[in-house]
Amino acid sequence: MDAHKEHIKLMHKYLDGDLTKEEELVLSKHLEECEACQKHFHELNRTIALIQSTEQIAAPLHFTENVMKSLPKEKKRMKVIRLFKGHPFLVAAAVFFVFMFGGMFSFWNQSNELVVSKTDNLIIQGDTVIVPEGVTIEDDLLIKNGNLVVKGKIDGNVTIFNGKLIEEEPSLDQEGLMASVGEVNGELKTVDRIFEWIWYHINELIQKVFAM
Amino acid sequence: MEHIVKERIKQVKKGDQSAYREIVELYQNKIYQHCYRMLGNVHEAEDIAQEAFIRAYVNIDSFDERRKFSSWLYRIATNLSIDRIRKRKPDYFLDAEVKGTDGLDMYSQMAASDRTPAEELESNELQRYIHKEISELPPKYRSIIVLRYLEEFSLQEISEILDIPIGTVKTRIHRGREALRKRLRHV
Numbered sequence: 001m002d003a004h005k006e007h008i009k010l011m012h013k014y015l016d017g018d019l020t021k022e023e024e025l026v027l028s029k030h031l032e033e034c035e036a037c038q039k040h041f042h043e044l045n046r047t048i049a050l051i052q053s054t055e056q057i058a059a060p061l062h063f064t065e066n067v068m069k070s071l072p073k074e075k076k077r078m079k080v081i082r083l084f085k086g087h088p089f090l091v092a093a094a095v096f097f098v099f100m101f102g103g104m105f106s107f108w109n110q111s112n113e114l115v116v117s118k119t120d121n122l123i124i125q126g127d128t129v130i131v132p133e134g135v136t137i138e139d140d141l142l143i144k145n146g147n148l149v150v151k152g153k154i155d156g157n158v159t160i161f162n163g164k165l166i167e168e169e170p171s172l173d174q175e176g177l178m179a180s181v182g183e184v185n186g187e188l189k190t191v192d193r194i195f196e197w198i199w200y201h202i203n204e205l206i207q208k209v210f211a212m
Numbered sequence: 213m214e215h216i217v218k219e220r221i222k223q224v225k226k227g228d229q230s231a232y233r234e235i236v237e238l239y240q241n242k243i244y245q246h247c248y249r250m251l252g253n254v255h256e257a258e259d260i261a262q263e264a265f266i267r268a269y270v271n272i273d274s275f276d277e278r279r280k281f282s283s284w285l286y287r288i289a290t291n292l293s294i295d296r297i298r299k300r301k302p303d304y305f306l307d308a309e310v311k312g313t314d315g316l317d318m319y320s321q322m323a324a325s326d327r328t329p330a331e332e333l334e335s336n337e338l339q340r341y342i343h344k345e346i347s348e349l350p351p352k353y354r355s356i357i358v359l360r361y362l363e364e365f366s367l368q369e370i371s372e373i374l375d376i377p378i379g380t381v382k383t384r385i386h387r388g389r390e391a392l393r394k395r396l397r398h399v
Contacts, residue, residue: 012386016367040393047393051346051361054339059244060258064236067265071229081228 007037011044101198117142128166140186150184157186161200164190213238217281224272236265239282242363243289249358250293252347260296264289283373286359290374294351338399345395353388360385 010027013019019027031038084091114127118139123130129143133151140156141148147163158165165188189200217238223231243264248257267288268275275284346354359365359373367385371378
């Protein structure tokens, strides 16, 4: 066996692609002469062929899923950042709407108190604003969360949020009522519902934008 | 492909966990197969392959991006496999060097097992038999044989994966081949 040891070393060098030209000559010459080494060399080559013949196997189903599930939790901040990166426009639009409507709704819900744009010459009884007889309001009038009774005269526009114009004396036709009860010479707007409230805001916004 | 992997690793390093999914999908078959060949058992292979991916994720910051990610991943999988083998085996190793000899281990002193010729084995059984013989090699030879002949890495790459000098790789592959030759000569 010892006599072949050097040659077996050469065989392994050959298998690793490390054989020099001279060594290759020595080995091939020896293989021609020595049957034992020939057999050894053949067995080595065959062994490699055998182990390389084994089949490829694939990872079990859901392997990736299981790995992903077992990973430690990532920071929450990252999830938000990824959402922004993945759908920038969608997120921007969503954020815009949340702020816009959120602001409006909260304003709508929170401001239950009576707000009157101008109190000079007006009588306020509870949530009712009265324009007394003989009084003329020249400016625009804005009332939130209250009703309006007009006995006198309003020259400007009237806007009522979450309230209405109360008719003091029942009358058959509108013209007659206006004449008999009081007078609004400007535009009269009553905003009573949330959608109209939003619509009103949007209109205002558009008007402001175009006014600029 | 290397480029995609590099990109994903950068994302993972920044903390983006979902970028890791692609990496797992890309390497799952190779790593699972490697573990199976190291351990010779599908359950342990799945266990260790998963563990390897989790370890790689947890330690991603220690991965040097100038190196090959696959080599790093293979190294983790190989080390975990060897750990597992050590845990389940008794305390002696056939590949431990025998005192007073130069590079001789218990393995080289063992007679080749006298198996009956297995010509009657069907192809499937033959494959199972070969797998079994590979999985009975001492782990440090086994990892190199598997990487070299089943996963077709170069000796240089194996030296990088296992972080051992190329001379050691050559010595071990030499012994691994001889050991397998003795085991498979009758097939």
